[in-house]
Amino acid sequence: MFRIASVLAAGVVATLLSPTVATAQPKGLDPKKPFEGELAKKFDVNGNQMYATSIPINLKAGETLSLSATVVGKDRRVGVLLLDPAGKMIDDPVPIRRLTTKTCARTFEEVSATGKYTIIVFSDAIGPFTLQVAASEDELAGKLTKKELEDKIARLKKELAAAEAALKALDEKR
Numbered sequence: 001m002f003r004i005a006s007v008l009a010a011g012v013v014a015t016l017l018s019p020t021v022a023t024a025q026p027k028g029l030d031p032k033k034p035f036e037g038e039l040a041k042k043f044d045v046n047g048n049q050m051y052a053t054s055i056p057i058n059l060k061a062g063e064t065l066s067l068s069a070t071v072v073g074k075d076r077r078v079g080v081l082l083l084d085p086a087g088k089m090i091d092d093p094v095p096i097r098r099l100t101t102k103t104c105a106r107t108f109e110e111v112s113a114t115g116k117y118t119i120i121v122f123s124d125a126i127g128p129f130t131l132q133v134a135a136s137e138d139e140l141a142g143k144l145t146k147k148e149l150e151d152k153i154a155r156l157k158k159e160l161a162a163a164e165a166a167l168k169a170l171d172e173k174r
Helices: 001-016 146-173
Strands: 033-038 041-045 047-059 065-071 077-083 103-108 115-123 129-132
Touching: 001 047, 033 047, 033 115, 047 129, 065 115, 065 146, 077 103, 103 115, 103 146
Parallel strands: none
Antiparallel strands: 033 129, 041 047, 047 115, 065 103, 065 129, 077 115
């Protein structure tokens, strides 16, 4: 499994960071608004096709970043990675185990350097995705309107319901 994961990580990073591959590059991610994109860049991992895109984000040293990627499609799986400004994967050397059904949420605590990081969203199927990005809670405190907070709470409740349903499905399989 570790070998497959290493190949996945290398394949995703090499494919998306290749200068010949153009990926959707937003002008800037707004932590208050979901980013919608399309996973269409195909790469092969041991005969399995995966789809991915990269999204740049500027972070300050010590900042915490929370990501939540959601995809559409029955049993579609999704994962998110974060690369530091040097292109090194942060936190998890085995990203394949981070593939989850429908929604993948990750938090990267206290990044080590100020600079341009790269978020990679990947899936086992082509199609649309929504990425919700939140910077350090301290930075967001007091900056969200009532409507934005209500929207965030609704989104989090939906993610919680999806996670509870996935857990229930796992429990029923045992």
